Amino acid sequence: MPQRLFKGLGGFGAILFLLGVLASVIAAFMSNLPFTAVVLAITGVLVGLLNVTSKESLSYLVAVIAIALTSGTIASLPAIGGIAEAILVNLTAFAGAAALVVGLGVVFRTASK
Numbered sequence: 001m002p003q004r005l006f007k008g009l010g011g012f013g014a015i016l017f018l019l020g021v022l023a024s025v026i027a028a029f030m031s032n033l034p035f036t037a038v039v040l041a042i043t044g045v046l047v048g049l050l051n052v053t054s055k056e057s058l059s060y061l062v063a064v065i066a067i068a069l070t071s072g073t074i075a076s077l078p079a080i081g082g083i084a085e086a087i088l089v090n091l092t093a094f095a096g097a098a099a100l101v102v103g104l105g106v107v108f109r110t111a112s113k
Helices: 010-029 036-050 057-076 081-111
Strands: none
Touching: 010 036, 010 081, 036 081, 057 081
């Protein structure tokens, strides 16, 4: 059984993940929303605590790095570059906060062995 940091909140983490992705997309179209980064970061931290197991940590961290790297380069695409970049920047804020929690968990597990 995969080890999650907080057990017993199964469906809540999945709902938070979907809300975070949806908020990232919506915020890309509405650039003047206040506290967007804060909401995405808090949601990301909760997703990192509730959803990512120790077994999934490495693949999750690699995926977040890939998202972060592509968010700056996709702007060069004509017609969709600007909005795609905004979505990826928001996804990076969301997933990056979760990656911080996951990364700290990996460091803690590694150091405690």
